[in-house]
Amino acid sequence: MKYLLSCILSFTIVCISVQGQVTIGSASVPVEGAILQLKNVEETEVGGANADKGIGMPRVQLISPTELYPMFTETDVEYNSEEKKETQKEAHIGMLVYVPKVWSDNYCPGLYVWNGSKWEPFQRRITSDQFTFTDGEGNTYTYAQFGSLYWTTQNIRTTTVHGEGTSALANESTQWKAGEMTQKKLLINWGLTHDSDLQSAFLFETKQNLIDYGMHAYIMNGDKMDISLDDFATKFGVLYNYSQALKACPTGWRLPNKEEFMEMYSEIQRLTGLSADLAGRAMKNDQSVYETLSDGVQSNWDGVDICSSEVVNTGFNALPSGAGTGESTGAGALTFGSSAYWWFDNLQGVDYTKRYERYALRNNRTILSEKGTNMVPYNPHLAMCYSVRCVKDVK
DSSP states (O other): OOHHHHHHHHHEEEHHHHHSOEEEEESHHHOOSSSSSEEESSOOSSSSSOOOOOOOOBBOOOOOOTTTEEEEEETTSSSSSHHHHHHHHHHHOEEEEESOOOOOOOOOOOTEEEEEEEEEESSSSSSSSEEEEEEESSEEHHHHHETTTEEEEEOOOOOOGGOOSSGGGOOOOOOOEEEEEEOOOOEEESSSSSSOOOOGGEEEEEEHHHHOOOOEEEEETTEEEEEEHHHHHHHHHHHOHHHHHHHHHOTTTOOOOOOHHOOOOOOHHHHHHOOOOOGGGGGGGOEEEEOTTTTTEEEOOOOOOOTTTSOOOOOBBBBBBBEEEOOOOOEEETTTTTTTEOOOHHHHHHOTTTTTEEEEEETTOOSOOEOOOOTTTOOTTTTTTBOOEEEEEEO
């Protein structure tokens, strides 16, 4: 009989809780607008303290920014098709977890909420608001405002002129020595060796070439990162010669000029409070150590600690994609893991047999530099292959 009464009482309480409001930790009713309230002391004034203990959030080591893992796996019957997956993603909107360790390529520990398509951090460590757009080839990029311009915060990776999906960028080549042209290809530095080497460059023409290649790998922080070459290009971008760079920016965007690079760098200094000789470090995405696959050369990218509350991450997201040599008789790549180079747009009239100009970040420097003098006369600058960032006016 006692057991029966206990079951009836429990059932009654559950029903009341389901249908009404609930307070946990106190016998008092919750505030009017709350379904559930946690408190264990009575507040002495409206809005005052009503608890002397906190709530222990579930600690879940997330795996992917865009998947409900480890809540589900690909073998779960309720998550093993695109239709079921989309249904579950919508059903779980608002789920809150605490992630205890750095995850998925430098997502920081902390509270994350599921918004239906990705995990959003509660605490923003990036000073610039990030937006997205998609070009005509189907590439999606992030961008942010620095000064008077929007800047892409990823390296460009299109294979077609202005990302429109039609005319091939590979057909844009540069005359670099009398009567000779670079190969009509695009180039990716895939980090096999640190010094210039033909084996370190992947030459291709179309996006389908990247997709068809399949899996690639690189070493970061001692771990071998297995990744499709298409995803590798999404992260590090494509390296372009100068003629290609002039036509790589998506419609509505353009290659920045020298003065615009310096305006952006001044804004980086303003956002971070760092001097001009240190602000380049805040443009880098992380402090990862990269290692080339074949010769094992290690390079600490030496950026900001994006998970530290004491530093400012500007969101520029510079990655050490290195450079390509882009010669007519072959193509090599160098300095993956230790350097980033970007083209700018006012190079006409420079004597490229004596020096080249581009913007660069290196692993052992904290400043954005505009020039280099280490090129010998027969190795022309316009045939070099660098990364591209694009800008457009803020309207």
